[in-house]
Amino acid sequence: MMISHQPFAGFEEWIRLPIMAIEDLQHAVLGAQLDVAQLSGDEIGGSLMFSHGVDKTFSTARIDGNVSLLGSLPETRITLGIGLHCPPGTLLWLKEVASGSTSVWLSGETYDAIYRSGSTYLTVSLTEERLEELAADLDLVLDAKQLGETRISSRPLDPAALALLRKLYGRLHSGEWSEALAPSYIGELALDVMIEHYARKPRIMGEKRHDVGFARIVNRARTYIMEHLDAPISIAELARASFTSRRTLYRAFEDLLGETPQTYIRNLRLNRIRHDLTSAHSDGATVTDIASRWGVFELGRLAGDYRKLFGEVPSATFNRYGTLCATLTNMALCA
Template identity: 30%
Template structure:
């Protein structure tokens, strides 16, 4: 077992409290509504939380300072990954209970009811991943829409690639303790964490990813991916991507086909479609589909709508209507 020691994120203190109701209210704002009950004590806590929200993920450290039972039900719109760095917790999900400690992290799925008991010494590193963000990243890797929710294995034994993933988290938290990265850098770090999680932790699409040959891509593929993520709203052609990659067009194309099962320009299209979807689901209303599409380089609206529906399972106008309902 590899021992991971994430920094405390002391530069991002969120709250400290001895009051149960105040603690419940504060934690609910970061995660979700839940029941919080101290066990067998005075009803007082010594709770604290340090937390920072990025674009698509949030990282934090927290402790209740007392033995507590937490019942959030279903998380619904986010995944929650937790690694005890002190103490332990008992997690109950789908009728099964297991112990979480420094040797075993946990990953809670949005659709599974969950209940937790943290012991008095329990302190956890926590990563919240937005459900839409993870599903969109998986859709990009598979180059097809996600028809069913991504369901991960709940336990994460701290060995091999799982421990390496948590090392990435610890490194990110250390960087955030020192400085606030630029938005482009943040997106790159988030994409790295999402992709590595999908390639590391078993889930119901793991076999499909393996069939797609989704291994760690060579440097020239990752360079182009980062460039596309950072410049998706700008005019980009194949010649520009070849220049960014530093290799020939044939080598670049073959690299994307082998490691992403997709061409570089198709990757650009999927990235732009994801950005349109993000804007339609989160930007302030009112919004016009044509305006959003053209902002991300889509001018043939009929073809764009078909591509969007193929990826997200609904038309852009349906996305807007669902949001307004």
């Protein structure tokens, strides 16, 4: 059945399916090809939930009964997983896992799990490029080297994060909805938690010697960014314009500027917006007009990023300079 909430941009509706028989678990991870087996005479039950967006897919299950899931995961996507609740005897690749365990599957790798009654898990599948971009949005680095091979993480999830996710996904499977508990929100929250778990902070400038070609790469990228700052800029496009790979592009920005390409672009746009906010009163533009001029349409996110960089929200800058301009106009000093 379809969940009753307003869909968020970029997401389809979430789907909730009751688990009535062992065959229902063939789709326990959306996009995978799973062989399933019932391991005891206990009644099979629980629920499956999915959300398939443009660039990522969430799957979560609460399983009643003892089952085995074995098969190949999506060929073109990386899959990250969290064991939200793992009763004793829960196995992944025949290794016992506890609640809070996290796992990485590279594209097309084997999902081999034995779940005990009461298990709850969550997975998200997305491309390596998209994962790097989302990590960069959080000012973190998460590339193939950082992810490593298909594996169970040696570190359990942060206990506070695990407790929050268990509470939210427990409500999700129980059908307890509210505006404050939008399904897309908890999907994004879980993904952020997984990224923060696996990613690292960018290296500090001067931590290592600069590659001689990095300056050339960054200069080409900066030129392209300046020419396209008012339009969407993907990492793939930026890498092509810089005549390099995405991975080397990240390394060059991180080594020379101490930040990711996305952070550089975001901060440059914020500075352009601030410049226009301080001179917009003569042309009647609003904060929304100015933000959209530079390709920024999510005003809530703009306010947070702007405050983080400048210590105030855009409207405060706009209003302060509007008052100043009015005063100077009365003095015949502001056009």
